[in-house]
Amino acid sequence: MQRILYTGMVAFGLAGAGADAADLTLTLDDLTRLGSGPMIAQEIAGLPADPALPVVELADESNAARQLRGLVARGVSQGFDRILYDNRDRDHSTLPSSRFPNLTFLRYATDLVAGSVDYGLAGPVLIPALVFGNSSTAMTSGLHARSLVRHAMTAPGGAARAYRDYVSNSLYMYPEHRDHDAVDLYPANWPYTTISQGSSGSDHPFMDAIAMTLAAFPADTRAALEENGLVAPTVQMIMRRNLNGVRTQASYLSAIAHPTVFSSDMLRPERMIGQAAAMRPDDIPPVVRLKIVEEDFAQGAGLAGLDEHLFTTPSAIARIWRSFAWERQMVVSAASTVDPNGHELRFDWVLLRGDPARVRIEPLGHDKKMARITVNWHNTFVLPSRNPADDQGLETSRVDIGVFAWNGRSESAPAIISISFPTHQxxxxxxxxxxxxxxxxxxxxxxxxxxxxxxxxxxxxxxxxxxxxxxxxxxxxxxxxxxxxxxxxxxxxxxxxxxxxxxxxxxxxxxxxxxxxxxxxxxx
Incomplete structure (x- = not known):
């Protein structure tokens, strides 16, 4: 059974400004397991909003807060009705319970805490409801020290779990913690999670902006997003489409909108809220789904005969170059991508990272649903700096190719093909x-x-x-x-x-x- 605990007294009128959000406690009895898959909290969902409570704490007079209050007051947006927040670092870096009084905080019963079900990377529990959350933690010691997202990218099954959450209306944020400072250590890029530049606490601006974006959707739009498993892909698109420096469709289809890691100074929450509030069900973009048609990346290559396939998931594909070859090739199809409203789709295949002289993308067919990608070996290279005052850009050993679907109304979030190079050699x-x-x-x-x-x-x-x-x-x-x-x-x-x-x-x-x-x- 669900146990609902109210952590603050609910008063009426303006006194509600001091109210805390409600807690909903997940217990072992709420969980079921299907075969060898994840534990599922089938009946867990956020609580209904109380119209007597403010959508944002009244002490916040920011433009974003005022904008969201106005949208909810006019009935354009439904606020935090039935939205769950999942903090996975035991309140180390959490949203204050007074920040959004109608937000439901997910808590874990003692036996689940003892098994660390509540801690670190999301994935132990699948919650088929609208959930956003964070874990401002990392693996900070030992040979395999790394951020949680790099752990997910390099651990067996990690990418599959990240994709599963992505299409189950779950959005999670994690800090890069030393994986993206002078050198980008990530072997891939993907849209499944949001990675913040910095360590503990660097995820706070993203939690805030994404929370208010979720609250800004009109009721019918949000219902359609949830039904189709498109909440996370759509929010990823909205965040990237409204970053500082991303002003046009052309700039959205470029590297500036799709870095591995995001700095908080890139966020423009007012524009994110505005786009979410204006989105109608017929505008919802699809999630791009990719399939490898042919490739020369092998299951055994190089002296050690190791697999070159890091992971293959529908919206992110990652390969590791181990072969001695100078040139590699793959043919990729996006034909499985379906628009939720049946609109005809246009596809764009874009080099997001890499030397244009060493990467060739050849769309195939009149509809460009497939492309042949040819890549030559890359040594370590330096990315252009976003800030001209920086002494140097970021070093990387990875090529990224983004695939986008346009339905005539909205661009999709990217699907990303990554190829990483062993430049320690x-x-x-x-x-x-x-x-x-x-x-x-x-x-x-x-x-x-x-x-x-x-x-x-x-x-x-x-x-x-x-x-x-x-x-x-x-x-x-x-x-x-x-x-x-x-x-x-x-x-x-x-x-x-x-x-x-x-x-x-x-x-x-x-x-x-x-x-x-x-x-x-x-x-x-």
Whole structure:
């Protein structure tokens, strides 16, 4: 059973300005599990709004607060009726309960708290209701220290859970905490979560702006969004469409609107509220759904034979370049995208990050529902700075391609294809006259150079390989230099002296993984 606890006394008239939001406690009895899937809180939803309470605390005289109050007073918007707020850091960085008196705060019973169901990354519980929340936490120690979103991107099943929440009307915000300072350490970009620049508390402006955007939707529009699982994609579009510097459709279809991480100075909450309030059910954009038709990213590539598929979900696809190749290709379809109102869709395929000279996007067919994407190897590069006063931009080793659907009324949120490069390796490519560029050498010794690499995705090895080619460009093998000693290997990576060897990952406790070479007759 749901237990509803009111944390503040509800008075009448203006005295309601001091009222706190209501609490709704989730208990173990509220949860069911279907097969091996998540626990589901099927009957949990936000509480009905009390018209005697203000939509925003009366002490707030900001333009956004006044705007939202006016919309609710005129009956344009329905405020926080049946909206749930899920704080997942045990009130470390939470909305004040007095901020939005009609907002319902989700609480967790003691037994669920003991199992940490309430803490950290969203996903242990699926709540099929309108929910927004945050966790201003990160994995701050150990070899795998990282933000919660990078954890989700690199842990098995993390991307699938993020997509599941995205199309279940759940919006969550997390800080980047050291994953996006001088270097962007994220191996992918996606629309599933909102990542704030900074650490604890940096998510507050986003919670506030997104809360008021949700409260601004007209009742019929919000009902249609919830029914179609389009709340989160639509709010993502609204936030990005109204960022500072995003003034036109062309600027929305550009890198400025779709960074990995968002700074609070980019937000324009008044414009977000305005667009939400003006949206009619017929304006709702679709969620873009992608499918790989063909690709040359493989399940086993590079010396270690590791998978190049980081994740494949309908609105975000991520690949890791492990192959020796100079050029990779994939064909992607967005044909599964359906407009909720049956409108005809136009698709835009946009390079959001990467060298335009090394990425070619070829839309296919008159409707552009498919595209062939060709990418050449990228070394680490620096993004243009948004602030001219900055000394330097952000370093990155990733290409992003955004896919957008336009229904004649609204742009969709992006679906994003990401390709990350192992630039902790030093690779040299050269193009002989009349031939395609080919790999000349690889310095694998990231540990020796004291260069960071993600231990969940990559490895280091204490050698440099220089590649040997026949006159026709066929790879013959390579010469390996390890600590001043040289050894020859054939094109399959086996010692040229006729012995056999296997590559394997070595992971010492507390150390990032290395690649080892076990020769025939050696003990593991």
């Amino acid at each position: 030093i690779r040299t490519y050269e193009a002989p006259p009349g031939q395609t560029a080919r790999l000349v050498s690889v310095d694998y010794d990231a540990k020796g150079r004291e260069v960071y690499y993600d231990p969940r995705l990559h490895w280091s090895a204490p050698w440099v390989d220089r590649f040997n080619y026949a006159l026709d460009g066929t790879l013959e093998g390579w010469t390996r230099t390890t600590g001043g000693e040289q050894e020859e290997f054939d094109a399959a990576g086996q010692p040229a002296d006729g012995t056999s060897a296997d590559y394997h990952i070595v992971s010492a406790p507390g150390e990032a993984p290395s690649l080892g070479l076990m020769r025939q007759g050696q003990e593991n």
